[in-house]
Amino acid sequence: MARVLRTHPVDVLFAGLSRRARLFSQGWGDEQFLEEVAAAAPFQQRPPPIAPEWSAPRLQRGLQVRDGTFPSPLARLDAAARTAHVRWLSAGQGPSRGACVVLAASREEGFSLRERMYAPLAREGIDLFLLENPYYGLRRPVGQKGGALRTVSDHVLMNLGMVDEARALLAWLRSEGHARLGVAGYSMGGYMAALTAAVVPEPLAVAALAAGASPVPVFTQGLLSWSIAFALLDGPRRDAEQARSRLGRIFDLANLARFPPPRQPEAAVLVACRRDGFVPGDETLALHAHWPRSELRWVDAGHVTALFTERAALCAAIRDALSRVEATT
Structure with a gap:
């Protein structure tokens, strides 16, 4: 077990700066919806x-970039959120080495952040969505x-929408002939990428970066909890x-221990930060234990x-996961 150092001061x-924009400032939101989800x-x-x-594709820093839209499979989203937006980065020439949906x-x-972080993969021939x-x-x-987000129910809807939209986009990619597919993300994106991999029946690479098994300690104990005024949330x-x-009971519904491992866990690469103040290292260890044959890597950094x-x-984790997944047609 890698030793977790004290929290990085930048975290x-x-x-401290993020707590000025409070999460769930308007309370729990749609109570009936929360009951239905539970x-x-x-x-x-x-x-x-x-x-x-x-x-139409445009050239940007040597890559072909396309912007796309499709109706979200989750019709219950707020009207402003019902159209999904996706950006496609591609080398634009040569055979594709795979395609990865990045949350x-x-x-x-x-x-912009994900473009800067993962553009090297696109230049290598991995299509990014x-x-x-x-x-x-x-x-x-x-x-x-x-x-x-203003309410807890909005956050739950966002998470459900992330997974359903990723699943729909992966199915479209498979129908378009992409034989080697993956899903990846950092922090919350990593949690939702892992959850997507757990509920997709086909072989799927997954790079869960700075994520773990359960989001509960992130929202109730870690530094992110500073952004939640719990006394006001209670009414x-x-x-x-x-x-x-x-809040812990609600977010425990997304605990990955509740779901089976992905079909091909050896194509899962997990990355944990030794000085992470947001995602406890124990949670990444728990996910690694729940996903036999997955690989866990540590970096000496904060969240x-x-x-x-x-x-x-982080790019290497995505590249290596894709190289290990079973190609399908």
Whole structure:
């Protein structure tokens, strides 16, 4: 077991600045929906087929870039979020070495961060498909400030939408003849990538970067919890611990231990940060234990700094996962 060092100070600074934009400032949201989610078995049905509409390709830093849209399979999303937006990065020539859907991290709006991080993979011949999260960027509802979602139910809807849209896009890619497919993401994007891999029946590479088995400690104990006013979330009682406990029960529905491992866990590469103040290293170890034959790699960085200092390692995780997945036709 790799030794986890103390939290990186940049993580603490970032959390302190982020708490100014409170998460769930308008409470729990749609209570009926939250009850339905708790009672339902998610992802039992395949999303309906999609046919993305793509812009003409444009050349950007040596890559072909196309922007596409398709109706989200999750019709319950806010009206502003029902159209999925995706950016396609490709070398534009030569045989494809695979295709990977890359999901966004918490509060990550737009495509620029992921373009800068993973462009080397596209130049190597791996087609990248960057999905914009529901409720972020081009899909942000009126009245929402930045990526700070207003209610807990909005966050649950966003997560369900991320997985269903990734599944639909992967199915489209498979129908278009892409034989080697993967899904990846960092932080929340890594959690949702792992969940996508767990519910897709076909072989799928997965690079879960700075993610773990359960999101519960991230929202209730880690630095991200600084952005949640638990006493206000509880309403008139202002019982912070009661609210913290309920939020944990809701997010535990996405605990990967509740789902079977992906069909080909040896094509899963997990990356954990030794000085991560947001995602506990124990959670990544738990995911590694739940996914036999997956590979766990450690980087000596914090959750935030790894995005800048460990880009080569993050790209390598995606590249290696794709190289291991079974090709299908």
